[in-house]
Amino acid sequence: MAVEITLPKLGFDMEEGAIAAWLKNEGDPVKKGEVVAEVETDKATVEMEAPADGVLLKILVPAGQVVPVNTPVALIGEPGETIESSATPVPAASEETPSVAPEPAPAATSSAASAEGVKATPVARRLAEEHGVDLSRVQGSGPGGRITKEDVQAHLAAADEPPPPDGVKASPAARRRARELGIDIRQVPGSGPEGRIVIRDVEAFAERVAVAEPAPAPAPAPAAPGVPSVPVQPIGAAEEIPLTRMRQRIAEVMTASKAPVPHFYVTMSIDMDAAMALRQQINATLADEGIKVSVNDMIVKAAALALRKFPNINASFAGDKIIRHGDINIGIAVAVESGLLTVVVRNADQKSLSQIAAEARAKVQRAREGKVQPDDIGGSTFTVSNLGMYGVDSFVAVITPPEAAILAVGGVQKVPVVRNDEIVVGQVLKVTISADHRVTDGAEAAEFLVEFKRLLENPMRLML
């Protein structure tokens, strides 16, 4: 009996993903736990292991095809085992059907060549080439899903259609249900033909929103991430860069943050002399063990300890209530090749500096290499974003919902400071907290920073 490999859910909000690459071919022997493929999510590329010993009987989902979580992607079985014909069909995921922005005219893309492996009649192929249609985006209606001339013509006709008035293709039933549920239809990914939002999409979206603990606030509807706020005209010899999944996801999350979440900002300078001295001491002591504590590790620890005193900032706005989280999980924003990722140090308030240092270093490294493990990401309750390594003095960050705050950290700068009425060279760090005004207020954020400052200026407290 063949064993299915299904697309793993790598993070609580992952709905779909693609096999980035198959590392095994059909017919190859595999061992349980052996890496058979790499999975690309909107956050990272993660290794996927074989769930059983045997032979990779069949690859059901080719590399690059986006499918929903839990879709069977391959079968493992005995050598020579025949596969039941009832192998689950692969549902289409929503990726190739932008639900928001009108599809660009097909001629604008140069992807006609990506039609390899797509079943199409010769006439359909010729027509597609003439019009620059990417056949992998055309739904086939012929025998065995073969794309016919009519399918290509219908695709061309659909591409010529003006977009609906609000830029969203949605069925009347979906619109009605969205109204009833108070959902902004522009936020809902469509799974119907040509990306149409159908009622099941709205209901599934509502369910997901309800499950993802902090319900989004009944705040003014944010602009859909796919829609530029003003029409964009290319200026000069412009180049068009298609959005990667990560870029798309960042756009969605940031738009979902900045518009509905009323941000406010509080900045504070911190004297880092003592902290820098302690860090040097620690690193000198632990050099033999290969442990190196960074300034950021101290910041993570200080933030976690400060959050213990200010549970209202370790919180989420949930519509009719504020949820104060039980765990203090500090996210660390990491710049990666195509965007950014937040790795998480869970229960950072309970971990020692050296533990935080080791854990953060491993996770950041995996993130940069695109090899994060499911546990590396997701579930953070407060984020630290550090641009100190770029010599940035200070900056302001956008909150990652549903968190209530984010701390933007600059670099430790040598500046003249007044100490005992004398100007001396001091080491100063500037941090700015962005906080959700629905959850907290300026005074509380300032008190939080005072505590944070007190911890870093008396760094022995980080060791207690």
Added chain:
Amino acid sequence: MAQMTYRDAVRRALIEEMERDERVFIMGEEVGVWGGTFAVTRGMYDMFGEKRVRDTPISELVIAGAAVGAAMNGLRPVAEIMTFNFALLSLDAMINHAAKVRYMFGGQFECPMVLRTTSGWGQLSATHSQTFENYVAHVPGLKVIMPGTPADAYGLLKAAIRDPDPVIFIEHTHLYRVRGEVPDEEFLLPIGQSNIKREGRDVTIVAYSRMLHEALKAADELAKEGIECEVVDIPTLRPLDLRPVVQSFKKTYRAVLATEQWLGYGVDAEIAAQIYEHAFDYLDAPIKRVTAPPVPLPYNKHLELAAMPDKEDIKRAVLEVLR
């Protein structure tokens, strides 16, 4: 309860009504001595005599016109036109006379007649394989019935014969041998009532006459794949009762309309328009029509089968609206 063919159900209704009311009589081509082209009236000439089972000349306008006159003068004629292809010749009597009598005489006259005819095909070629229920369902003043089951054929024909207005009753030649349960005791069915024949949650299929059976077969097969179709029969096309259809649609959000008509200006288009009017906010996918292609039906057996819609076309349509 007896299993009975559709043919015998029609025949039983005719016999019972002729026994009940001596004003009821039959006329048409070869209905008497020969027993009817489709053997529906076989033996009735001997039972009721030539006065009440009358053979007529081969003139459809004469048959319908005589029926209108007889009905206006107090009889209850049941005129038979062999197929709807020939009933085209009777449309003047039906539309300009039968349908207008009550209106134009201010209710002083009525026209309680039934025009029985058939729909059907089967290597009969282009001019003998047509059906025009939409032509007559379009006309105010007419009632149009197209039953799909033996019980409906029985109960609705009896109601049609007793109805005070002209009724066009269209049987389907492919259904005459279909068996179904018909209660032994006498009953009438209300004209203008649609019925849910199978319950389901995923798609509403609306059908009548032969396509009702294709729809039920399609629903059975789709159920094995986990797709539950609700099948609504509309045995009366005028007056059209779409309440069950709209109710069902509000549950499933998707509909497939199956008829043997050519695509365009058909009963299906009327149903679709009414769904749009009454259930717009429940539309989750475009309504899909399953019809014959708009071509004269080929004589060639394979081409004919390819042209006429069947359960496979319905299944494809269901999968399409569920995409």
